[in-house]
Amino acid sequence: MSNTQPVAAPEGLHPDGGPSARRGNGFGVAALILGIFSLVFAFVPFMSYAAIFAGAIAVVLAVIGLTRKFRARGTAVAGLVTGVIGLVLAIVMTTLYAAIFFGISKTVNDTNKAAATSHTVVYSVTGAAQDANVTYSTFTSGTSGTEQSSSTPLPFTKTITVKGSKDSLSFNSFDLTAMNGADDTGTISCTVTVDGKAIASQTSSGSFAAVTCSGTN
Structure with missing residues (x-):
């Protein structure tokens, strides 16, 4: 009587020959969280600097998540989209806030100098x-x-x-x-x-x- 050893299914397939279920994508989830953070705080003065950093990290994590095999890509795609949009918005708003801040500072300084003349x-x-x-x-x-x-x-x-x-x-x-x-x-x-x-x-x-x-x- 011979013993039949089970044959291991190829990587990516169930033992019955069907495709294996995709597992969760931690990088994608992290990218999505950071992307949402960058979108929200891009419009908050001073916090927009943190939003730039969060958006950039979200893009990096999303790209890593998209390159991982047999991982769900939905969250990675969403993280990439929110990260890119958040990063761009944060840069634009930070530039705008800086221009307004320095403009006000210059006006105040000029007024103080004029008043002291x-x-x-x-x-x-x-x-x-x-x-x-x-x-x-x-x-x-x-x-x-x-x-x-x-x-x-x-x-x-x-x-x-x-x-x-x-x-x-x-x-x-x-x-x-x-x-x-x-x-x-x-x-x-x-x-x-x-x-x-x-x-x-x-x-x-x-x-x-x-x-x-x-x-x-």
């Missing part, structure tokens, strides 16, 4: 008066005020420093008034300059003659 305002009164009265506007820590110099011999010059952007200076009115005394019968003139640019000037003459120079940058 110093501008020179010069009040000048000329003439031969020995008893003139001069009043001019001041700006200290963003607060406007006035100062007066009485019984002042001419010429008179006062320099003040104002901080702010060129645009913000346009909201400030720089005012200068001067008047001859009772015994001052000559000419009296006033001039206001901002950063070397004259913004107002006026001339008058005679006792108690008054001049007013007022303007904005």
Whole structure:
């Protein structure tokens, strides 16, 4: 009596000759999970950097999963698709977020620099008066005020420093008034300059003659 040894089925076939069932694909599952992660977090600022990394890994794992024999390929294909889309979206959104962030930072820095810029305002009164009265506007820590110099011999010059952007200076009115005394019968003139640019000037003459120079940058 002879013993018949069972013959092993070729790789990929059941013992009855049919194709073997495909087994699960761990690489495909991992690729799909990472691909979904990259899709979701591609739209989240800062997390989009992690989404780029996850999308790239998903693509690599999906390719490995597709090359494995006798493994289900559905999850690997899905992982490859989500990984590629997530990777592309994450790169695009990260670039967009970076452009917005640096744009805002530049605007804030430019605004701060402009606000800290110093501008020179010069009040000048000329003439031969020995008893003139001069009043001019001041700006200290963003607060406007006035100062007066009485019984002042001419010429008179006062320099003040104002901080702010060129645009913000346009909201400030720089005012200068001067008047001859009772015994001052000559000419009296006033001039206001901002950063070397004259913004107002006026001339008058005679006792108690008054001049007013007022303007904005």
